[in-house]
Every structure is written in structure tokens, then in C-alpha cells.
Amino acid sequence: MDVMPKWAEVVLVPLISLLLASILSAIVILAIGENPWDALMLMIDGALGSTYGWGYTLYYATNFIFTGLAVAIAFHARMFNIGGEGQAMLGGLGVALVCLYIPWPHWSLALLGASVSAAIFGAAWATIPAFLQAKRGSHIVITTIMFNFIAAALLNFLLIGALKPTGSMEPATGKFPETTHLPSFQDMFSTADNVMFRGAPANISFFVAVAACFALWFLIWRTRLGYEIRAFGHSESAAKYAGISPTKIIMIAMMISGALAGMMAINNVMGEAERLVLNAVEGAGFIGIAVALMGRSHPFGVFLAALLFGFLYQGGAELALWTSIPRELIVVIQALVILFTGALDNMVRMPLERIFLAFRKPAKGA
Amino acid sequence: MDLLTILQILDSSVRLAVPLLLACLAGLYSERAGIFDIGLEGKMLAAAFMAAAIAYTSGSAWVGLLAGIGASLVLSAVHGVASITFRGNQLISGVAINFLAAGLTVVIAQSWFAQGGRTPTLQGDARFEPITLPFAESLQSVPVIGPIYYELISGHSVLVYIAFLLVPLTWWVLYRTRFGLRLRAVGENPASVDTAGISVVQLRYIAVIICGVLCGLAGAYLSTALQAGFTKDMSAGRGFIALAALIFAKWRPWHALYATLLFGFLQALALRPDLLENTLGFKVNGQLLDALPYILTVVILAGFVGKAIPPRAGGEPYVKER
Numbered sequence: 271m272d273v274m275p276k277w278a279e280v281v282l283v284p285l286i287s288l289l290l291a292s293i294l295s296a297i298v299i300l301a302i303g304e305n306p307w308d309a310l311m312l313m314i315d316g317a318l319g320s321t322y323g324w325g326y327t328l329y330y331a332t333n334f335i336f337t338g339l340a341v342a343i344a345f346h347a348r349m350f351n352i353g354g355e356g357q358a359m360l361g362g363l364g365v366a367l368v369c370l371y372i373p374w375p376h377w378s379l380a381l382l383g384a385s386v387s388a389a390i391f392g393a394a395w396a397t398i399p400a401f402l403q404a405k406r407g408s409h410i411v412i413t414t415i416m417f418n419f420i421a422a423a424l425l426n427f428l429l430i431g432a433l434k435p436t437g438s439m440e441p442a443t444g445k446f447p448e449t450t451h452l453p454s455f456q457d458m459f460s461t462a463d464n465v466m467f468r469g470a471p472a473n474i475s476f477f478v479a480v481a482a483c484f485a486l487w488f489l490i491w492r493t494r495l496g497y498e499i500r501a502f503g504h505s506e507s508a509a510k511y512a513g514i515s516p517t518k519i520i521m522i523a524m525m526i527s528g529a530l531a532g533m534m535a536i537n538n539v540m541g542e543a544e545r546l547v548l549n550a551v552e553g554a555g556f557i558g559i560a561v562a563l564m565g566r567s568h569p570f571g572v573f574l575a576a577l578l579f580g581f582l583y584q585g586g587a588e589l590a591l592w593t594s595i596p597r598e599l600i601v602v603i604q605a606l607v608i609l610f611t612g613a614l615d616n617m618v619r620m621p622l623e624r625i626f627l628a629f630r631k632p633a634k635g636a
Numbered sequence: 637m638d639l640l641t642i643l644q645i646l647d648s649s650v651r652l653a654v655p656l657l658l659a660c661l662a663g664l665y666s667e668r669a670g671i672f673d674i675g676l677e678g679k680m681l682a683a684a685f686m687a688a689a690i691a692y693t694s695g696s697a698w699v700g701l702l703a704g705i706g707a708s709l710v711l712s713a714v715h716g717v718a719s720i721t722f723r724g725n726q727l728i729s730g731v732a733i734n735f736l737a738a739g740l741t742v743v744i745a746q747s748w749f750a751q752g753g754r755t756p757t758l759q760g761d762a763r764f765e766p767i768t769l770p771f772a773e774s775l776q777s778v779p780v781i782g783p784i785y786y787e788l789i790s791g792h793s794v795l796v797y798i799a800f801l802l803v804p805l806t807w808w809v810l811y812r813t814r815f816g817l818r819l820r821a822v823g824e825n826p827a828s829v830d831t832a833g834i835s836v837v838q839l840r841y842i843a844v845i846i847c848g849v850l851c852g853l854a855g856a857y858l859s860t861a862l863q864a865g866f867t868k869d870m871s872a873g874r875g876f877i878a879l880a881a882l883i884f885a886k887w888r889p890w891h892a893l894y895a896t897l898l899f900g901f902l903q904a905l906a907l908r909p910d911l912l913e914n915t916l917g918f919k920v921n922g923q924l925l926d927a928l929p930y931i932l933t934v935v936i937l938a939g940f941v942g943k944a945i946p947p948r949a950g951g952e953p954y955v956k957e958r
Binding site: 406556602609 | 674714717718719722723724725726727728729731732733734735736738739740742743744746747750753873876879880883921923924926927930931933934937938939946
């Protein structure tokens with residue numbers, strides 16, 4: 271039964287959740303002796319007040335679009351992929367191998383090759399938990415958590431071993447060759463006398479991320495596979511009855527999810543660092559959970575939520591720079607968003623539904 | 637390898653196994669009652685911080701312990717409200733709790749102590765000191781038994797002994813008391829418990845509270861006994877290893893002890909790569925040792941070594957009438 275109109279479901283519930291999260295965050299800021307309003311203004315100024323700030327905001331947002339879409343597609347098949355972090359790490363490995371060992375003539379080809387490689391590596395890392403879920407009934411949440419840790423150990427192993435250039439002490443690969451350098455926003459939008467996005471890491475992969483949003487929207491709502499994924503997510507037994515193979519859907523949905531998480535690496539590894547370092551993902555895989563919940567698993571919602579979190583990330587960095595508020599405040603906000611939009615969804619929804627019901631009754635009687 | 641080295645390794649295995657054991661038992665109560673809890677990590681971390689902070693300000697490790705349990709209980713309450721009262725997604729709630737703890741501990745630590753997200757080093761009574769058991773020193777000269785008693789069994793903090801006593805206690809509660817029967821039933825088939833006139837909600841809340849207390853013990857042990865103070869992210873994935881141990885143990889108390897001792901042993905070995913190399917004659921990769929608990933869990937989950945079947949109603953909110 272639809273108690274609430276669709277706009278309330280899509281807009282009102284996430285907004286109220288966000289409002290609750292902001293109020294609690296403001297209380298935290300007050301409690302540590304800072305002014306929440308000043309903090310917000312500082313964040314807005316730092317993240318959106320200059321093209322430099324935007325360059326960072328959009329860079330972070332690109333990461334979060336990929337990982338958010340990854341969690342979202344898994345949600346559509348009613349699976350919870352906590353393994354975005356590990357899949358993104360493996361995607362980084364895929365990008366690094368392709369960039370280091372294949373002599374690319376031009377960055378556009380390198381981007382294509384790196385995207386494919388990142389997607390394959392990420393998908394491969396998601397395939398094993400997916401297979402275990404589909405065939406052996408092992409809970410996907412637990413296996414993907416375990417695979418995050420295994421991925422971290424694997425990367426650690428490779429970066430202090432095989433992939434480290436000789437003579438280097440740092441656990442990182444060597445720098446990628448110049449031909450794999452992706453055009454940054456500075457390269458793309460600056461004119462000779464007006465430098466925009468100076469030194470900011472946002473790069474062309476932002477547009478790849480936006481394209482991925484459209485592609486995923488098309489996949490979910492305009493193709494047979496998307497229909498099957500959604501049908502499976504709504505009711506496994508009904509999907510089975512309709513001849514949809516659960517094994518196939520679990521495997522494919524998780525592979526798409528892993529591929530998207532892996533593709534984050536074209537932004538942070540290829541676009542920004544231009545080499546693979548330890549902990550390159552920096553928790554973006556987990557932020558994908560908050561982004562997907564906030565965006566209601568819709569690609570457009572994910573895009574908006576990713577922008578919001580990009581803003582929070584860059585704003586949070588500015589806060590840490592200019593005030594005594596540590597960067598971890600962003601982790602708190604992220605946790606509150608996950609809590610209210612995900613776990614306490616009913617707490618927000620139930621009173622709203624009651625309000626809408628109360629308004630609807632007189633209309634029916636008239 | 638001589639006896640003393642072996643004893644040292646085993647001794648540090650015990651020390652490292654204790655937080656895993658406490659968290660694992662915490663998860664056991666919760667999951668046996670049908671509430672999945674991937675927020676063990678966060679509760680441990682919050683407890684570790686609060687225990688260290690209050691132990692430092694009050695100068696008493698016991699007051700710190702209570703504060704740690706309190707912090708863990710607050711997060712437990714959030715989990716309970718989200719997953720029992722509002723029938724939310726227990727996994728998402730757990731994820732949120734982990735992040736909440738990871739963020740808040742550093743923010744508050746920075747605000748209180750301004751030492752880059754850590755507490756000052758604890759000294760004296762603010763820490764749980766090792767206890768020397770009776771006769772440990774006089775028996776030390778007795779061959780074999782003496783050193784085992786002195787090195788391995790004696791000389792731990794009181795929390796270690798509490799943790800080990802909790803294993804038989806948990807077994808007894810779970811399998812020999814009415815409460816235990818109801819707890820297990822509510823995790824398998826809540827409707828039947830409800831039909832018998834027992835409150836599902838109340839039972840599950842009790843389980844979540846016990847889970848909070850045990851996570852509090854685990855966290856306090858980390859910061860006030862194993863180490864002397866709180867550092868950022870000091871739980872370092874132990875909550876997840878405990879979760880792995882719980883699956884490894886197939887949700888049974890004695891097996892939880894064996895699993896956590898095994899994982900503690902692996903952690904102790906990873907700290908002494910030189911020893912392993914000398915004994916085996918070849919270099920064992922440290923990252924492999926780190927990853928081994930997770931790999932073992934995946935293998936167990938895959939059902940290659942016996943099948944791990946979680947409590948049937950685990951993860952599902954209970955709705956009275958459908």
C-alpha cells in the first residue's frame with residue numbers, strides 16, 4: 271500500500287534523514303567548542319567557493335559516484351555489498367598493471383584500457399563472494415567484509431614486493447608513464463590568461479562517472495536484465511517462478527557492482543596519484559554505502575548524494591586545516607547519514623506516513 | 637625452539653586472543669538471539685577510548701572499565717532501537733555504528749586531550765596490572781610445570797581470567813538455563829517464543845545489552861590492559877576477526893574459545909617472523925598470516941570444512957503478525 275506520494279518517498283524521507291544527521295553533527299561540533307554555523311560557512315567556502323575547491327569536491331564526488339553506484343546495483347538485487355573497498359583496491363591494481371606494463375600511445379586509449387582492466391579486477395574480486403552466496407549460501411556481507419581484509423593484505427604484499435621499483439623504500443609502484451596522464455580539469459577548462467581548477471585533482475574520469483550513471487539507469491529500468499535484477503530483489507521466489515535464475519542474477523549483479531567499484535581506480539589511481547600507493551581507496555568504498563542509501567539506489571540520487579559527500583569531504587579537509595575540528599568529523603556525519611537513511615529509515619518514515627494518512631482521509635470523504 | 641620461546645609465543649597468543657574472545661562471545665549472545673551484529677568493532681573501539689579516557693582522568697582502571705562498558709552500551713542501544721524497535725536493517729545499523737565509533741572517538745579525543753586523537757599514556761592504577769597467581773614464583777623452579785604455570789597461566793590481568801571464565805559461564809547460560817533456551821529459540825523461531833507468551837522484543841534487547849557489556853570489556857582490555865592508552869583505530873579489525881571466529885565456531889561458546897585462541901596464535905606468530913623462519917626453515921609471508929583468519933573464514937563459509945549455519949531468524953526483524 272502506498273501511503274505516501276512518490277515525491278515524499280523520494281525527496282522528503284532522505285531530506286529529513288539528512289536534516290536529523292546535520293542536527294546531531296551540529297551538536298557534536300557545539301560539544302567540542304566550535305560554532306556549527308561558522309563551520310558550515312567555512313566548509314561551503316572551502317569546497318564551493320573557488321574552482322580549486324570545486325576541483326577537489328568533484329574529484330571526491332567521482333570516487334563516490336562509482337562506489338555509490340556499485341552499492342546501489344547490489345541493493346537492487348537485495349544484496350549488501352560491503353566489499354566496495356576491496357574491489358576498488360583490486361581495481362587500482364588493475365589500473366596500475368595496465369598503465370605500467372603496456373606502452374600506451376595516447377591517454378584516451380590508456381583510459382579505455384585502464385577502465386576495462388579496473389572493471390575486470392574489481393568484478394573478479396566480487397565474483398568469489400557472489401559465487402559462494404549463489405552456490406553455497408554463504409552470507410555475502412560476511413564474505414565481502416573478509417575479502418576487504420584479504421585485498422588489503424594482498425596489496426600490501428604486492429606493494430612491498432613485486433610491484434615496488436628497485437631501490438625505493440616506499441610501499442608504492444613507480445610513477446606511471448607520461449602518456450597515461452589523464453587531462454585534469456585544469457588542462458581542460460583553463461585558458462591562457464585564466465587558470466581554472468589550479469592544482470585540483472578533478473579529471474576527465476568525472477565524465478566517465480556521469481556516463482556510468484546514465485548507463486546504469488538504462489540498465490536497471492530499460493533492459494531485460496535490469497528488470498530481472500529488480501524482480502529478484504523484490505521477491506526471490508516470484509523471480510524463480512518467472513524463470514529467472516537466482517544464481518545468474520546474483521553473479522551478474524555482483525560482477526557489475528564489483529566492476530563499478532573497481533572503476534573508481536581510474537580517478538584516484540590513474541587520474542590523481544598516477545601510481546598505486548597503499549590505502550589508495552581511503553574508505554571511499556564504505557562511503558558508497560552512505561551514498562547509495564541517501565540516493566535511494568537511483569543513479570541520479572547517487573549522483574546528488576556523491577556531490578554532497580564530495581562537498582563534505584573537501585569541506586571537512588578545510589575545517590581540519592583552519593579549525594580544531596578534526597577530519598574524522600566527516601566520518602561521524604557519514605555514520606549518521608547511514609544510520610538515519612539506512613537503519614532508522616522506519617523511524618523517519620512512520621510519523622510521515624501517519625501525517626499523510628491524516629491528510630488523506632478527509633479528501634476521501636469529500 | 638626451546639620451551640621458554642614456545643611459552644612466550646603461547647603467552648602472547650593468550651593476550652591477543654582475549655579481546656577476540658570477549659567480542660566473539662558478545663556476538664554470540666546477539667546473533668543467537670537473531671540480531672546480527674557487525675558493529676562489534678565499533679563498540680570495542682568506543683569502549684577502548686572511553687575506558688582509557690576515564691581511567692586517565694579518574695586514575696582508576698575499574699572506573700575506566702565501567703565507562704567503557706557504558707560507551708559500548710550506548711551504541712548497543714542504538715543498534716537495539718534501530719534493529720528491534722524500528723525493524724531496520726541490522727547490517728546497515730552495524731556499519732553505521734562502526735563509523736560512528738571510528739569518527740567520534742577521534743573527534744572527542746582531540747577535543748579532550750589534544751594529542752592527535754589519542755589519550756595520554758596510562759600509568760599505575762589507571763591500568764590493569766598483571767596478577768601473579770599464588771605460588772607462581774615458588775613453583776617456578778619445578779621443571780616443565782613451573783615455567784608453564786609462571787609464564788603462561790600466571791601473570792595476566794584480571795580481565796584475562798574473567799574472559800576465560802565467561803566461556804563456561806556462557807555455555808551454562810546458553811544450554812542449562814531457561815533464559816538460554818529462550819535466547820536460542822528467539823534466534824531460531826521467534827514466532828514460537830511469542831506464542832509461548834514470552835516477549836521477543838525484551839529477549840532481544842537483553843541479548844543486545846549483554847553483547848554491549850562484553851564488547852565493553854573487550855575494548856577496555858585493549859586500552860587499559862593490553863596497551864596503555866587509546867590510539868586512533870586501535871581495535872584494528874579485531875571486531876571483524878571476532879565475527880570470523882564466531883562463524884568458525886559455528887556460534888558455540890567452547891568452539892569460540894578454540895577459534896579465538898587459534899586466531900590469537902596467528903596474530904602472535906605474525907609479530908615474530910624471525911621465530912617462524914628459524915623453525916620452519918623458510919620465510920613465511922607476514923601478509924599471509926594477517927589474512928589467514930579471513931581466508932579460513934571464507935573457506936568455512938564456503939562449506940568445505942563442515943557447514944556453518946547461522947541462527948535461522950538471524951538478521952530478520954520480528955513482526956508479530958504478517
